[in-house]
Amino acid sequence: MEIGNNDILSNPAVDSETSTLGIGLWKDHAIIATRVSRDQVIGEGLISRGGFGEVYRRKYNNEDAAIKMLFPEMRSDLKKVNVFLAEVKLMASLSHPCIVQFVGVSWGSLTDLCVLTELMKGGDLRSQLKRLEDQHHPQGIDYDKIRIAYDIAQALTYLHSLSTIVIHRDLKSKNVLLTEELDAKLTDFGALRE
Template sequence: MKLLRINFRGVIITDKQKKEQCPQILLLNQIEMRTTMKAQKSNNTFFEHLKNQNRDFIIVFVILYICFCHVTMLESPKDQSRSGRPTKDDRKLPSNPEEVEDLRRDSAANPLIAFTFGELKLITGNFRQDHLLGGGGFGNVYKGLITKDLREGLQPLQVAVKVHDGDNSYQGHREWLAEVIFLGQLSHPNLVKLIGYCCEDEQRVLIYEYMSRGSVENTLFSRVLLPLPWSIRMKIAYGAAKGLAFLHEAEKPVIYRDFKTSNILLDQDYNAKLSDFGLAKDGPIGDKTHVSTRIMGTYGFGVVLLELLTGRKSLDKSRPAREQNLTDWAIPLLKEKKKLLSIVDPRLEGDYPIKGVHKAAMLAYHCLNRNPKARPLMRDIVDSLEPLQEPEDVQNEKPVLTVIHGVADGQLKGKEGSM
């Protein structure tokens, strides 16, 4: 009986044919198996390659997603709600037309002049470089002149025109509006007067009264100008203190968070006026008022008073390492009677009242107390500085009001009295 067999190709063969064709069939089987294995291996390699590509794609996608989220968080205002709706602070941005229109309509509460940008070009001579007074983080400041023919009802006046540097960021808009709101509503002899503003397209400009002697920083530390006499330094300290006290004790207290010599401007008679309210904010009302103002304002005043006393900047990298930070270097010496005069500005050449220096030094010492609650209130500082505005012989007759651990005394105590 002949058995029929079917090979892997489906061909029917007999046993005899199998014997005759066995070598060929085996060879074909081997070739087929090798071909099949190569195909399987090729498929496996393809799928592994595809798997690796997918893995690389996922990794790249995750990295890009993380970067996108990070950039989005940086560009979004911190106080913007998660729903995407503008918060209360967002609605105050001057880029919002309704807010600008409110400023223009409410002229009774905010009597500022809304200038056009074209008018400002006329005022500054098209922002000529020889009219440039200086610059800062906000932008450039130009000297200008308002003339009668600029607009009906305007009186001739020298002004300083502060032009926003074009940074249309949230923070830039917020600082611009803060100055308009605070200086538009507050009026005091020791606050720089805001005349008007310009909010036209992307332009953000502030127009102030012109302060002919510039900032205390430029005047005090100038290598060209004559050193400020002691009496002028105390006049500056007194005026700045009155401006700061006014802000702290206003019906709606203001925390002036940028008190420094560069933000104290001087008119022709060296009257000090506070400027740059971009970082100012409404202070608390009630029992917490004094705590906040002591922290934010009184310490800064102490630093400025120390600069006036020593003629040194609060931070000066050009000095020896131990003397670069003014407060760290000077505070230990303020209560030392024998060492105090060694830190007084040498450019004064000893032309100052000894007792007046001692009293100013002790006042600075209390303002710089590490315990905020032990610092004096600004109204007490004003009272302490008032006697220092008089001639030396009169100063020696009047005690200076100081505050020790938050309690006002009519005279200096302890080591202070022995100075």
């Protein structure tokens, strides 16, 4: 009996390793090498929602981490899952202090794929700018804003200097995350744009 990808997605009895055989990126060395057991990812707490997924606060190896998952209604779409895996592969290859640190990838089945990254406790730049506005903080240039702009410029310089140039394609304040000390790091390298 031949099983198609749609049959695999709808058949919970099919083991997760078997279900990945027909999907190129699932067998990719960079993906497999960074795989983390789902049992090691503990906790709850939605942090944010984006255009294609949700980010949750979790614990991994007793450290705070963020996990990103596709929206439930997208998790059974093989094309979207593969695009998400391509983002994971790209994130795993990046290493720069101004880019959110990749920790690993985890799945038990096609429908619960998630990527783990460092948790950025300062939130996103958009929320920070809104807080400053609400507090009637003076507009214009200050030391923190210059530092944030410099961090973003460093991340972009790194991405554009790679042997295969990476273009972010969605640079906006929501995709700049901050530490508690207001160090800025780029995130969201998804090609999942429609």
